[in-house]
Amino acid sequence: MGMTVRQMTKYLSEYPDDAGIGTMVVDTKNRKKYEIKDGNWLDMFSYPVLVLDVGEACDMDKAEKAVACECEEPEIVWNNSRSVSWKCKNCGGRKTIAKVNDYKERMRYCQRCGQRFNWEGVELDEA
Numbered sequence: 162m163g164m165t166v167r168q169m170t171k172y173l174s175e176y177p178d179d180a181g182i183g184t185m186v187v188d189t190k191n192r193k194k195y196e197i198k199d200g201n202w203l204d205m206f207s208y209p210v211l212v213l214d215v216g217e218a219c220d221m222d223k224a225e226k227a228v229a230c231e232c233e234e235p236e237i238v239w240n241n242s243r244s245v246s247w248k249c250k251n252c253g254g255r256k257t258i259a260k261v262n263d264y265k266e267r268m269r270y271c272q273r274c275g276q277r278f279n280w281e282g283v284e285l286d287e288a
């Protein structure tokens with residue numbers, strides 16, 4: 162997942178102390194979600210590990226599909242004839258710069274939150 166305890170603590174601090182914690186296991190490519198039968202935090206490692214026991218896959222509902230599609234579309238911040246910079250809509254992650262000729266192949270996931278990117282239909286400005 163590529164997340165540190167510091168990042169998770171910051172994320173959690175934005176919610177009330179007594180808020181419940183939601184968990185989803187999804188296959189964003191195929192728009193499926195999995196029933197979660199059980200979950201446990203392990204304390205045998207030097208880092209937190211959440212283990213989820215999943216059941217059957219079912220289709221995401223309309224709202225979940227919409228969120229998945231929205232988050233997958235990277236937001237182009239700027240581009241020129243050689244480089245492109247974008248932002249992850251899921252985490253607001255910092256812009257990353259790559260060469261215009263291969264960014265779609267090299268940048269399939271957000272390096273900060275792991276969000277999958279769908280570059281289909283994303284157009285660069287003429288430069």
Ligand SMILES: [Zn+2]
Pocket residue numbers: 249250251252253254271272273274275276
């Ligand atoms: Zn991200």
